[in-house]
Amino acid sequence: MSAMSIQLPDDGPCAFCAYLSGERPYTVLARYDLIAVLVTREQRGVSHLLVVPIRHAQTILDVNEGESAALMRGVRAAARVIATVEGSPGIAIWQNNGVPAAQAIGHLHFHVAGTLPEGGTEWGDVEEMSIAETERIAQRLRRGAAL
Numbered sequence: 001m002s003a004m005s006i007q008l009p010d011d012g013p014c015a016f017c018a019y020l021s022g023e024r025p026y027t028v029l030a031r032y033d034l035i036a037v038l039v040t041r042e043q044r045g046v047s048h049l050l051v052v053p054i055r056h057a058q059t060i061l062d063v064n065e066g067e068s069a070a071l072m073r074g075v076r077a078a079a080r081v082i083a084t085v086e087g088s089p090g091i092a093i094w095q096n097n098g099v100p101a102a103q104a105i106g107h108l109h110f111h112v113a114g115t116l117p118e119g120g121t122e123w124g125d126v127e128e129m130s131i132a133e134t135e136r137i138a139q140r141l142r143r144g145a146a147l
Helices: 015-021 065-086 131-144
Strands: 027-031 035-039 048-053 091-094 110-114
Touching: 015 027, 015 035, 027 131, 035 065, 035 131, 048 065, 065 091, 065 110, 065 131
Parallel strands: none
Antiparallel strands: 027 035, 035 048, 048 110, 091 110
């Protein structure tokens, strides 16, 4: 249970835990002891990645010091890979805690996305990509830079 009174999404079994366990297919760009970097199927920028703790933690208030440090290193590494491979003129990073803050999945995750050619990122509805498409993004990122 999260600290404080944060209203968490009621989203059933955790999708990210299912992805990390291999129960459900998803593109994992990199995996470490404490965190993983995923290629989201909802690309809102030019390469849009998610940095998540391996252990189920619902909000930023639920991670320990080691996970917190690993998450920030992962966010920085994801931003560097996007900047290097995509040549993005900007990098957007965001993270939501609680339904009123637009958290849709009850597992802490940081979004890291290269900006679109016209600037910013896509906040509206985006078409969900196939796993084959996100795997191609992962291959391009892996070839271009180490994570």
